[in-house]
Amino acid sequence: MLTAVLLFLPLAAALLLHFTKGATARALALGATLVEFALAIFVAIDFVRHGSSAYNLDYAWVQSAGINFHLGLDGLSLLLVLLTTFLVPLILLAAFRGNYENPSAFYALVLFMQTGLLGVFMSLDAFLFYFFWEVALIPIYFLAGAWGGERRVAVTLKFFLYTVVGSLFMLAGFVYLYLQTGPAAGSLAAHSSELSAFYKLKLSAGEQSWLFWLIFAAFAVKMPIFPFHTWQPDTYTEAPAPATMLLSGIMLKMGIYGTLRWLLPIVPLGVSQWQKPVIILAVIGVIYGAIIAIRQRDMKRLIAYSSLSHVGLMAAGVFSLTQIGLQGAVVQMLAHGVNVVGMFFVADAIERRTGTRLLPDLGGLTRRTPLLSVCFLVMLLSTVALPLTGGFVGEFLLLAGIYQYSAWVGAVAGLTIIFSAVYLLRLFQRTMLGPDSSFSATITDLTGGELAVFVPLIVLVFWLGLFPGTFLHLSEPAVSSILSAVGR
Amino acid sequence: MTSIILLSIFGIVQLFLGFLRSNKVLLPAVMLVLLAVFGANLADWNHAPQSFFNQMLTVDHYTVAFTGIVVLTALLLLPFSRSYVVAHEPNLAEYYALLLFSLVGAIMMIGYDHLLMLFVGIEILSISMYVLAGASKRDSRSNEAALKYFLMGAFATGILLFGIALLYGATGTFALSQLATAVAAPANASLLPMLYIGILLMIIGIGFKVSAAPFHFWTPDVYEGTPTFFTAFMSTVVKTAGFAAFLKLLAVALPAAQGFWAPTIQAMCALTLLLGNVGAAAQTTTKRMLAYSSVSHAGYLLIGLVAGNGSLTGPAANGIFFYSLAYSIATVAAFGVLKLVADHRQRDDYAGLNGLGKTNPLLAFVMTVAMLSLAGIPLTGGFFGKFFLLTAAVGQGHIGLVVFAVIMSMVGIYYYLRPIIAMYLRPAEGPTAEAVPVDGLQSFTLGLLALLTIALGILPGLLSGIL
Numbered sequence: 001m002l003t004a005v006l007l008f009l010p011l012a013a014a015l016l017l018h019f020t021k022g023a024t025a026r027a028l029a030l031g032a033t034l035v036e037f038a039l040a041i042f043v044a045i046d047f048v049r050h051g052s053s054a055y056n057l058d059y060a061w062v063q064s065a066g067i068n069f070h071l072g073l074d075g076l077s078l079l080l081v082l083l084t085t086f087l088v089p090l091i092l093l094a095a096f097r098g099n100y101e102n103p104s105a106f107y108a109l110v111l112f113m114q115t116g117l118l119g120v121f122m123s124l125d126a127f128l129f130y131f132f133w134e135v136a137l138i139p140i141y142f143l144a145g146a147w148g149g150e151r152r153v154a155v156t157l158k159f160f161l162y163t164v165v166g167s168l169f170m171l172a173g174f175v176y177l178y179l180q181t182g183p184a185a186g187s188l189a190a191h192s193s194e195l196s197a198f199y200k201l202k203l204s205a206g207e208q209s210w211l212f213w214l215i216f217a218a219f220a221v222k223m224p225i226f227p228f229h230t231w232q233p234d235t236y237t238e239a240p241a242p243a244t245m246l247l248s249g250i251m252l253k254m255g256i257y258g259t260l261r262w263l264l265p266i267v268p269l270g271v272s273q274w275q276k277p278v279i280i281l282a283v284i285g286v287i288y289g290a291i292i293a294i295r296q297r298d299m300k301r302l303i304a305y306s307s308l309s310h311v312g313l314m315a316a317g318v319f320s321l322t323q324i325g326l327q328g329a330v331v332q333m334l335a336h337g338v339n340v341v342g343m344f345f346v347a348d349a350i351e352r353r354t355g356t357r358l359l360p361d362l363g364g365l366t367r368r369t370p371l372l373s374v375c376f377l378v379m380l381l382s383t384v385a386l387p388l389t390g391g392f393v394g395e396f397l398l399l400a401g402i403y404q405y406s407a408w409v410g411a412v413a414g415l416t417i418i419f420s421a422v423y424l425l426r427l428f429q430r431t432m433l434g435p436d437s438s439f440s441a442t443i444t445d446l447t448g449g450e451l452a453v454f455v456p457l458i459v460l461v462f463w464l465g466l467f468p469g470t471f472l473h474l475s476e477p478a479v480s481s482i483l484s485a486v487g488r
Numbered sequence: 489m490t491s492i493i494l495l496s497i498f499g500i501v502q503l504f505l506g507f508l509r510s511n512k513v514l515l516p517a518v519m520l521v522l523l524a525v526f527g528a529n530l531a532d533w534n535h536a537p538q539s540f541f542n543q544m545l546t547v548d549h550y551t552v553a554f555t556g557i558v559v560l561t562a563l564l565l566l567p568f569s570r571s572y573v574v575a576h577e578p579n580l581a582e583y584y585a586l587l588l589f590s591l592v593g594a595i596m597m598i599g600y601d602h603l604l605m606l607f608v609g610i611e612i613l614s615i616s617m618y619v620l621a622g623a624s625k626r627d628s629r630s631n632e633a634a635l636k637y638f639l640m641g642a643f644a645t646g647i648l649l650f651g652i653a654l655l656y657g658a659t660g661t662f663a664l665s666q667l668a669t670a671v672a673a674p675a676n677a678s679l680l681p682m683l684y685i686g687i688l689l690m691i692i693g694i695g696f697k698v699s700a701a702p703f704h705f706w707t708p709d710v711y712e713g714t715p716t717f718f719t720a721f722m723s724t725v726v727k728t729a730g731f732a733a734f735l736k737l738l739a740v741a742l743p744a745a746q747g748f749w750a751p752t753i754q755a756m757c758a759l760t761l762l763l764g765n766v767g768a769a770a771q772t773t774t775k776r777m778l779a780y781s782s783v784s785h786a787g788y789l790l791i792g793l794v795a796g797n798g799s800l801t802g803p804a805a806n807g808i809f810f811y812s813l814a815y816s817i818a819t820v821a822a823f824g825v826l827k828l829v830a831d832h833r834q835r836d837d838y839a840g841l842n843g844l845g846k847t848n849p850l851l852a853f854v855m856t857v858a859m860l861s862l863a864g865i866p867l868t869g870g871f872f873g874k875f876f877l878l879t880a881a882v883g884q885g886h887i888g889l890v891v892f893a894v895i896m897s898m899v900g901i902y903y904y905l906r907p908i909i910a911m912y913l914r915p916a917e918g919p920t921a922e923a924v925p926v927d928g929l930q931s932f933t934l935g936l937l938a939l940l941t942i943a944l945g946i947l948p949g950l951l952s953g954i955l
Contacts, residue, residue, distance in 0.1 A: 062872075064806070064953025065879075127875075134866040146845070146912045153913050157905060164865070165898050172894060175879055 002043060003057045003071050006081070007118050009036050010088075014111035017104045026096055029107035033089040033114070040085040047078055048474070061128065066189030071122040076478035079330060079471060080121040080257055083337050086460070087249050088114045093453045094345050095242040097352065100147055106242075109139040113246060120254050126174040126193040129262065133167055133218070133254065140246060144239035152238045159235040166221030166228070173214030177201060177266065198266050199485065205269045212270030215263050216278075223255035223311045225278075226285030236304035241348035244300065248307050249341040253333045256314055260326070264318075265485035271321070272486075279319045279405065283413050285312030290419035294426070299347040299357040302427055306383065306420060307340050313416055316409070317398035321486055323479060325401020330475040332394025335382065335464050339391055342379035342457045346372070349450060350431060354439045359427070364436035371446040373432050375454040380428055382461045384421045390464025489540050489547050490528040491555060492595055494521065499588035506581025515566065518584045522563040525591075529555050543663065544602035549955055550800050551599035553809050554732040558594045561724045561816040562587060567933040568824045569717050583623060587721065590616035594729035598736075603652045603662040606733055610648065610697065613726060614641050620718040621710060633713025640696070640706045648693025654686030664741040672744035684748055690737065691752060698730035700790060701760040704783045708767070711779035716830060719775070720823030723782040724816040731789050735796055735808055743798030753794050758892055760787035765899040773837040774826050774907055778819070781862060784900060785815050788877060791893055795881040801955050803883065807876035810952055814869030814944050818861035821937035824930070825855040832924040838906050843916020847923040850931060852911040857938040861945070863904035864897055869944025876952060 013032030020028055043055065052073050061069040073081070092110060100106045116139065119132030137160070145156040177198050184192035203211065221228045236244050264271055289309030296302035314332050317325040349372060350365070351357045366373045382389035385396070395417065403410030446454070464471065498521040505514055529552055532538075537548035569583075593612030600606040618641060622634025656662060658679040659670035674680055696703040711719045738749060764784025771777040792808040799805060828851065829844065830836040845852040861870030874897065878890050926934075944951070 060949065062949040062952050064949070065876075067949075131866045134871075138860070138865065138867065142912060145909070148913075153909055156913070157902075157909065160905060161898070161902060164901050168894055168898060172891070175882055179879070179883055 001057075002039070003055045003073070003122065006036070006039055006043065007071065007115060007122065009039070010111040010114040010118070014108040014115070017108040017111065020104055022103075025104040025107060026092075029111060030089060030092055030096075032111065033085070033092055036114070037085040037089060040082050043073070044078055044082055044474075047073060047075075052078075061125070064189060066184055066187050066192045067127050068125045068192075068194060069128060070125040070194060071119075071128075072124045073122060074478045075474040075476065076257070076260065076330065076482075077121045079334060079475055080253060081118055083253070083334050084114060084117050084121065084250050086456070087245070087337055087341055090341065090345075090453045090456060091242045091245045091249070093449060094245060094348065095240075097348070097449065098240060098242065100240065106143065106147065109143050110242065110246065113139040113143070117250055117254070121257060124195045126178065126195065126198060126262070128193075129195075129258075130167065130171050130174060133170075133258075134164070136251065136254065137163055137167075140243060140251060143243035143246070144235060147240040147243070149238040151234070155231075155234040155238045159231045162221050162228070162231045163218075165217075167218040169214045170218035173211050176211065176214075177203075195261070201266070203267065203269070205273070208267040208270035209273055210270075212263070212267045212274050215267070216259070216274075219255040219258045219263065221255075222258070223252055223315055224308070225255075225315050226281050226288055226308075226312065229285065229289075229308055232308060233301055233304040236307070237298060237300045241344055241351075244304075245341045245344050248304070248344065249337045252307070252311055253337060256311075256318060256329060256333055259315070259318055260329075260479075260482055264321075265482055268486040271319070275319050275321065279316050279402070279409060282312045282316035282319065283402075283409055285309065286316065286413055286416045287419070288312075290416055290423065293423040294419070296423075297359050299350065299359065299427065299431070300344070302359075302423060303340065303343045303347060306343075306423060307336070309416055309420065310336050310340075310383070313395065313398050313402075313413060316413055317401045320401040320405040321483065322401040322404045323483060324397050324404065326479045326483065327472055327475065328394055328397025328399075328401055330479065331390070331464065331468055331471060332398055334471060335390030335394040335461070338457050338460050338464070339379055339383045342375070342454065342461075343383060345450075345453055345457075346376045346379060349446065353443050359430040362431045362437050362439065363434040364432075364440040365443050366432040367440060368443050369432075369445045371451065375446065375451075375458065376428065376432060378458050378461060380424050382465070384424050385417055388462065388465045390461045390468070393465060393468040489538065489545070490532070491525045491559065492592055494525050494528060495588050495592045495595070499585045499592070502581055502585040502588060506579065506585075508581075514581055514584055515569065518588070519563060519566050521588065522559055522566070526556065526559045526563060529559060539601065541605070544605040545596065545599045546601045547599055550732070550736070550805070551595075553955060554598040554728060554812070555595050557728050557809070557813050557816055558591060558598070558725045561728070561820055562591055562721070564817070564933055564937060565717070565720055565724070565820050565824070567929045568720070568827050583620065586616040586620055590620075590721075591725070594725050597729040597733040600733065600736070601664050603655065603664075603667075606737070607649060607652060609729075609733070610694075611645065613729060614645065614697070617641075617718075617722060617726060620721070621714040623718055624715045627713075627715075629713035630715060631713075633710045636706055636713075637710045644693050644696035644703070647689050647696075651686045651689030651691075651693055654682050654689065656686075658683035658686060664736070667741040668743065671742055683745070687742060687745055687749055688752065691749060691756075694730060694734050694737070695756060698727055698734065698786050698789075699783050700756050700786045701763045701783065702756075704760065704763065704786070707783055708776055708779040711782070712773075712776050716775065716823055716827040716836075719779075720820055720827070723778070723823070724819050727782065727786065727789075728812045728816055731786075731793075731808060731812060735793055735805060736800065738793055739796045739798050739800055739805070746798065750794060753790055754886070754889060757787055757790035757794060757889060760784070760790060761893055761896040762787075765896045765903075769899055769903045771903070774841065775830070775836045777903055777906070778822060778826070781900070781903070782819070784896065785811075785862070787896070788874060788893060791881045791886070791889060792877045794886055794889065795877070795884040797884060803876065803880035803953075806953050806955050807873070807880045809955055810869075810876050810944075810948070811873035813951065814861060814873040814941065817937055817940050817944070818858040818868070818870055821854050821858035821934065821941065822862065824934060824937070825851045825858070828926055828930065829924050838910045839914075841907050841910040842914045843911070843921060844924075845912040847916060847921065848926065850934060851924060851926065854934040854938045855911060856908050857941050859904040859908055861941045863901045865901070867942060867945045869941050869948070871945055872948040872952070873944075876948075 116136030123129035293305035596609030624630035768780035861868035
């Protein structure tokens with residue numbers, strides 16, 4: 001019951017938003033997401049105490065085909081639910097800063113997206129998972145398209161086509177798996193699309209080999225992994241800031257989560273066959289993203305490439321198939337979500353004040369903006385993975401996992417820390433420090449509303465950095481069961 | 489059966505109502521009739537199959553289900569006739585009467601048990617359509633459409649009739665059940681070539697009616713020239729009835745000849761998907777795009793025929809039912825919006841839709857839902873339609889065809905996004921900046937269409953597997 005409320009509350013609020021305007025709309029949207037977050041916290045506490053069985057929701061959806069509306073929670077999905085419900089109110093607060101036309105529709109789409117994301121993280125039926133996977137795409141397309149920058153038409157079309165085509169491959173893979181299953185207990189249908197039914201399948205190595213790529217296509221595009229990334233920098237740059245935050249903060253995690261839950265345990269032989277090429281692609285993405293980020297002049301584009309670099313590391317960690325690498329990926333999913341949302345919010349705050357995102361136009365902003373500088377620096381250092389921050393824990397575990405897989409790959413991937421220090425400190429230097437620009441004298445510091453976004457983010461950065469055990473503890477059983485399914 | 493009687497009687501009554509010359513009476517009258525027909529049709533659900541006209545027509549679940557689709561489609565389409573009819577045409581009662589008569593033909597095509605009934609049904613439907621294609625008398629494009637449709641259609645009917653004759657010559661019967669036994673165990677092997685040519689000619693004849701490639705060349709021109717209201721009718725009712733008839737012919741009468749017709753249908757299917765989708769992607773006007781897209785949807789439905797496997801109740805038949813329903817609803821919505829916008833803005837290219845998201849949020853939303861459904865994106869009925877059909881085909885081992893269909897549906901996503909991009913991402917300028925007038929009934933119907941599409945996409949279990 002609580003699971004259904006958790007899933008549909010944002011949707012209900014999104015529908016109600018159509019009848020509201022202005023301040024009421026803001027209050028309703030923010031109120032709904034805060035209630036949602038409180039609900040998620042409650043569920044998390046209850047989960048730790050009593051286990052997950054209370055959150056299983058299973059209804060026949062398409063009875064004749066054996067497709068169920070099956071939702072459930074384990075430690076891994078719970079963490080992503082927490083991340084989503086934590087970030088969406090902050091993203092809404094960021095959206096309140098922007099002066100968007102038809103704001104009610106904007107907030108409604110954000111909330112609609114939240115339902116899609118939560119559905120992805122909680123689904124335990126393959127077709128339900130695919131359903132929510134696409135449901136999450138539709139609102140973000142309109143957010144990025146209708147409120148985006150000048151080149152939005154071409155850019156969002158590319159984004160939409162890339163992701164839809166990727167997920168169609170995944171659907172094809174699921175249909176194949178579905179037709180291999182037998183009937184579920186007590187069901188009249190000939191097949192079952194339950195996750196557990198997929199886990200039980202005995203597939204030959206040859207089948208798993210191509211199924212791996214069918215399913216992975218969707219996740220590789222969503223993350224994105226080199227060379228499926230070409231939609232990403234453009235879309236991140238052209239989309240309005242809140243949409244970019246949704247894309248990079250949460251939507252990207254759909255790819256990692258999907259790999260963990262819907263790829264590794266289902267086609268373990270395919271995974272071990274393709275492990276090496278995928279890790280190499282991921283590490284190429286790490287280095288490639290970082291090198292291009294160094295050369296960027298546009299703040300948003302720079303952060304986009306930095307995100308590309310970081311997600312490559314997460315993917316490499318997942319495919320190291322080590323306990324420590326997977327746990328690192330889980331922590332880094334949270335830390336990266338927090339960091340990247342914070343970074344994009346910084347870029348947005350500067351752009352709103354100065355009207356530009358280009359580094360050559362900026363500089364010397366720090367004197368009149370001590371608060372902004374501090375927040376910027378915290379987010380930045382966490383992204384660089386300085387000890388005590390969430391980014392450090394995540395990247396350290398990831399690199400340890402990759403090192404266990406291969407010392408050479410680990411060494412190359414480790415360059416990311418150096419590179420990210422280079423491009424991020426350059427970003428800070430060119431904007432906040434350096435010679436005065438025309439904005440240095442007039443720029444204003446953070447407002448209370450903006451601080452309200454940064455404070456929770458900063459708290460979480462340090463929480464993740466100082467007490468990562470809170471989160472690692474939650475995900476450990478889930479990660480272990482995934483690894484045992486893979487046979488490691 | 490009640491539905492055929494009701495439609496015929498009220499079709500004639502409608503002609504007399506024409507003396508009133510008032511659309512205020514006529515439109516509600518027709519809608520009430522159709523509601524009554526829809527109800528009467530549903531009342532036949534869950535009864536044992538009944539036969540009429542000396543076993544030439546059967547009313548069973550199959551007939552009721554597909555009749556439900558065509559009547560519902562016509563009912564939901566009617567509110568959009570309003571502005572057209574008032575503006576252009578004094579003799580509107582005839583058009584309504586023809587619509588009712590054509591529905592009679594459609595129902596006969598769905599329920600037939602005898603090739604003669606099939607032929608009569610096809611003719612009733614087609615002749616009404618020839619006239620309606622030319623409904624806009626003073627428009628030369630409408631005249632061209634009517635003439636083209638009539639000449640090509642008459643030719644195709646001739647081929648169909650020839651096929652029926654050869655089939656009769658080879659088997660000595662018109663009744664579907666007897667045909668099935670005669671085809672399964674041919675009495676005279678020397679007549680087999682005649683049988684196969686007959687089957688082939690029938691496939692060509694029906695293939696023309698449902699605009700399957702390579703017999704689709706009339707579609708874009710006729711659809712473009714025909715007044716939009718009747719185009720919508722053609723691309724939904726005619727197609728649904730045509731596929732119901734096609735499936736019945738192949739699954740009931742000719743399962744024994746599957747080895748012969750299956751490769752033919754597969755080739756037609758692949759070709760239809762290719763030409764429909766690539767053709768649609770190349771169009772610059774929304775109406776022509778929808779015309780080509782209707783060809784491509786014929787391709788997806790042909791997959792259902794391939795996977796049909798001699799059954800009117802299996803996953804493939806259910807898939808065709810669900811797909812036809814989702815497709816009809818989405819197509820009515822798309823043409824409805826297009827007609828309202830094109831009538832007001834006097835243009836039917838993509839740019840004519842610019843800025844609709846701002847001027848008419850409802851129209852833009854409904855069009856978006858319709859496009860997503862036609863593209864087969866989840867949350868809409870179109871997704872489950874494709875899903876059921878393709879899953880059924882994979883289950884029968886037609887992997888190659890399904891892979892091709894999936895690739896083609898990727899092309900589809902591209903062109904279905906173009907109206908959405910125009911409506912939401914491009915600003916309105918000049919004459920397109922003012923709102924399109926929509927009356928209450930039309931708004932209600934559009935809302936209902938969008939709701940139905942989403943309902944089919946969220947609760948497909950309600951209607952899947954009912955056959």
